[in-house]
Amino acid sequence: MSYHLRELYMRHRVSINDLGIIVASLLVLIFVAYEVDIFANEASVTFRQETIELDEVLLLGGCLAVGLLGFSVRRYIEQKREMNRRVEAERYARQLAFQDPLTGLANRRQFDDALRVAIASPPAAGAAHALLMLDLNGFKKINDSFGHGTGDELLVIVAQRLSAAMRPGDLIARLGGDEFAVLALHVSGPEAASNIAHRIVQALSEPVTIAQSQHHIGTGIGIALLPSDAQTAQEGIRKADVALYRAKTEHRSATRFFEEQMDVVLRERAEMELHLRAAIASDLIYPRFRPSFDLLGGSVAAFEAIPSWLLPGAAEVPVERLVAIAEESGLIHAIGETVLRKACLAARSWPTHTKLSIDIYPGQLSDPSFGATTLRVLHETGFDPARLEVEIAESMLVRELDAAKVALAPLRQAGVTITLDHFGTGYSSLYHMNEFKIDKVKIDRRFAEHLDGQGADRMVRALAGFGHGLGLLVSAEGSSDLMGQVSLLSSGVQQNQPVSEPISSEDALAMSFADLHVSPRSGS
Known part of the structure; x- marks a missing residue:
């Protein structure tokens, strides 16, 4: 009963x-x-x-x-x-x-109702209703590292600080997770809305102490003004979210107003994501290759597999844009596996001394199963793990050392070469390099491209000496002329990857067997 x-x-x-x-x-x-x-x-x-x-x-x-x-x-x-x-x-x-049960703030339903009322009650001439969308910086990391209890306490403190920073009558809502919204009625214009955002940033700038631990948080803020930016509640929220997306790209506390150009860019990006999903489903992503040469012998030491995507009736999508969309949409895992599989099948026909190199992207690094997935592809394609190089950017290693060790440990055990890419730009230390146990360093192109510049040759020589001192193979990226390659070789660099357009798998096969006879030593 x-x-x-x-x-x-x-x-x-x-x-x-x-x-x-x-x-x-x-x-x-x-x-x-x-x-x-x-x-x-x-x-x-x-x-x-x-x-x-x-x-x-x-x-x-x-x-x-x-x-x-x-x-x-x-x-x-x-x-x-x-x-x-x-x-x-x-x-x-x-x-x-x-009402939100955790923070006591208004919830999404109350906020939506208030926003609809505000839309139906236009402000006086020269004034506006300001809609602010907020998203906390670093909240997920705090939640994952210290537990949901700490995360909940943090949200309560944030709600209290927001309430203290707002004017009487402003509505503050928690929409879910670490996403908040503010509806400020009858503000005098963009400057007044900017002042509100500034008060929020100031309120959240002080570190939060929970259980004797200090946590630094910030927030991205997107602002839409009503009715100039939107005539409906749904459109107002969407445009404030567009501005928030722009603010979040700066990875710090930042405020951005909605601009039409932002909307155009995001709509194009959303359309590109739809096309990319269709391309993956239709198996239209394929690798192209950029060679690295042995500076002493002139032969091809390795080919770096680069994701490539050709839109129907259009030019090839730049790899930077392709990777950015794939990272944001979570498609980087599918693209990475597809490119690796096709590259391994192509590389089986190369000479045994020619290696295959792939980049690891941040989204892949956060996946603990990356190593196991890579080894599975190598096994299914019959490609020798000893002929594979995995390149990780130096800045990623410094920022995510523990994740890198977990993701790449199976590859190291299988004999895969681990290369530290963009060497000299990420502030890595002996501690990072010793902990990660890399096999090879690739000096960043900004040093190798300007060897005749002031101090550039000394920097390359110092970085190469540092790598040799640790018993590592030293490569460089950027120099494409003969004199530059001679300078690299005299500085202690053993391999070079010139800046060039990537080539097809057929051209890579032909190049791998060609006798290039371009040894810098023979040309000097």
Whole structure:
């Protein structure tokens, strides 16, 4: 029996019992009045006196009235309690429907209702309603590292700081996760909205202390002004989100107003993502290759596989844009596996001394199964792990050392070469390089391209010496002329990857077997 049915049953049972007691008491009094003349003092009574007289009827009526009065008072009190319980239940249900249970702020439903009312009530001339969308920086990392309890405490503190920073009457809502929204009515224009955003940034700039640990947070803020930017609530939220997306790309506390050009760019990007998904489903992603040469012998030491995508009836999509869209949409894993598989099949035909090189991107690094997936592809294609090089950017290694060790540990055990890419730009230390146990460094192109520049040759020589001191193979990226390659070789660099357009798998096969005879030593 449910709680409500049981409560109803108990309430009615008590009521029936109360009435039963009154009726039973009344019957007893009637019996006594009938059998005994209550008001008679004689030792014996006559037949007439055995009947219920008027004074006895009044007494019985009085007892009945008192009983019914008590019953009525009790029922009144019960009804009053029931009404209070219902009012409280309705208040609590309304609170759940319109209030965020964690922070006490308005929830999405209340915010949407308020926004629709604001849209229907245009501000005075020269004024505007400001819609601000907020997203916390670094919240996911705090939540993952310290647990959801710490994350919840952080959200409560953020809500308190936002409430303190806002004007009376401004509506603050938590829309979900670490996403908040502010609706500021009747602001004087963009400058006033910017001031509100500045107060929010200032309120969240102080570190938050939870359980004796300090957490630094910031926020990206996207602002849309109503009605100039949007005529509907849905459009207002979308355009504020567009501005927020732009602010979040700066990876710091930043504020951006909605601009039409942002909308155009995001719409194009969304369309590109749809095309990319279709291209993956249709197997239209393929690798192209950029060679690296052995500076001493002139032969091809390795080919770097680069994702390539050709839009129907259009030019090839730049790899930077392809990777950026794939990273943001989560498609980088599918693209990486596809490119690796096709590149391994192509590389099986190369000479055994020519290696295949692939880049690892941030989205892949965050996947603990990356190593196992790569080894599975190598096994399925029959490609020797010792002929594979995996390149990780130096900045990624410094920022995500633990994730890199987890993702790439299986590859190291299988004999895959680990290369530190963009060497000299990511502030890596001996600690990072020793912990990760890399096999090869590739000096960044900004050093190798300008060897005749002031200090550039000394920097290349220093980086190469650092690599040799650790027993690593040293490569460089960028120099394409003969003199530059001679300079690299004299600086201690062993391999070079010139800046050039990537080539097809057929051209890579032909180049891998060609006798190039371009050894810098022979040309010097």
